[in-house]
Amino acid sequence: APGSTNSEPAVVDGWNSFSLIDVDGSNAVPADGTISNIQWYGSNTNGVIFYMYRLVSDQTYAVVGKAQASNTIIGQENSMAVNIAVQKGDVMGWTWIGDAAFGFEETNAGHILYTNDEDSGGPSDVGATWEFDVAEGRRYHVAASFVPDVPVPPASTPRLYCAAALCQG
Numbered sequence: 001a002p003g004s005t006n007s008e009p010a011v012v013d014g015w016n017s018f019s020l021i022d023v024d025g026s027n028a029v030p031a032d033g034t035i036s037n038i039q040w041y042g043s044n045t046n047g048v049i050f051y052m053y054r055l056v057s058d059q060t061y062a063v064v065g066k067a068q069a070s071n072t073i074i075g076q077e078n079s080m081a082v083n084i085a086v087q088k089g090d091v092m093g094w095t096w097i098g099d100a101a102f103g104f105e106e107t108n109a110g111h112i113l114y115t116n117d118e119d120s121g122g123p124s125d126v127g128a129t130w131e132f133d134v135a136e137g138r139r140y141h142v143a144a145s146f147v148p149d150v151p152v153p154p155a156s157t158p159r160l161y162c163a164a165a166l167c168q169g
Contacts, residue, residue, distance in 0.1 A: 004141045005039040006077045009103030012043045016100065019122030021053055021061060021132050022140065023149060024111040028091050029146060035092075037085040037145035040102040042072040045053075047097040051123065052084050053089075053130075057107070059113065062083035062129045072101040092144050093120035103142045110139040 017053075029035075037048050047070045053061035065084030070077050078101075094101075104110075113132035123130040 002129055004139065005041050005143050006043060007141065008075070009041060009043060009141045010105050012103035013096070013100035016046075016096050016098050016119065018117065018120045019093060019095040019130060020112050020140070021051075021091060021130075022110070022112050022142075023091055023132075024109075028089050029086045030088065030151070031148045032087050033085075033146055033148040035144045036147050037079060038067065038069075038092075038158040039077055039079045039136055039143050039145075040072070041141035042074045042078050042101065043075055043100075043103045043141075044101055045071055045074060046073050046101050048066050048091055048101040049083070049095045049097065049122070050080075050082070051092050051095070052086050052090050055089070056129055059158045060129050060131045061093070062121045066126060067084045068097075069101070079134070085099045086146075092142075093122075094142070094143060102139040103116070104140040106137065106141065107139050108137045110137050112136050112138050112140070120122055 035117040049068045051063050052065040054064045056062050069080050115132055116134040116135050
C-alpha cells in the first residue's frame with residue numbers, strides 16, 4: 001500500500017516460499033501502461049519475485065510480467081526499477097524466496113489471495129497460471145509505481161464567453 005513502504009509492519013508471515021496476489025480493486029492497474037518501480041519495507045534478508053497478473057477465470061491468474069529482487073535490506077525501504085507492461089485491471093503479486101521479505105497489517109480494507117499450502121511455491125515464468133484460493137484482509141508493505149501509456153492531458157485554459165455584448169478576453 002502506498003505510504004507503508006517506509007514503515008515497519010505489524011505482522012510478518014511465518015510461512016515461506018509461497019505466492020500471494022493483491023486483488024483489492026483500489027490497487028488494480030488503472031489503465032494500460034508500465035510498472036516502473038517496486039518498493040517494499042524489508043522484514044527479512046530474503047529475496048522476492050514480483051509478478052504482475054491478469055485474471056484468467058474465477059481464481060486463476062496468468063503472469064504477464066515479473067521481476068526478481070535477490071535480497072532485501074532489513075529495516076528500511078527497498079526499491080527496484082522495473083519495466084513491466086500492464087493492462088487496465090492487472091494486479092500485483094509476489095512469491096517469497098524463503099522467509100517473507102516484507103510484512104503486513106491485518107485489516108478489513110485489503111484483499112489478498114493465496115494458496116493454502118505452505119511452501120507451495122508459485123508460478124515460474126510469464127504466461128504461467130496460478131490458482132489462488134484463500135482470501136484475507138491484509139495490506140502488505142509493498143507498492144508499485146505506474147506510468148500510463150497515454151499521458152493525462154493538462155487542465156485546459158478556461159475560455160471566456162459572452163452573449164449579445166461586446167466581449168473582452
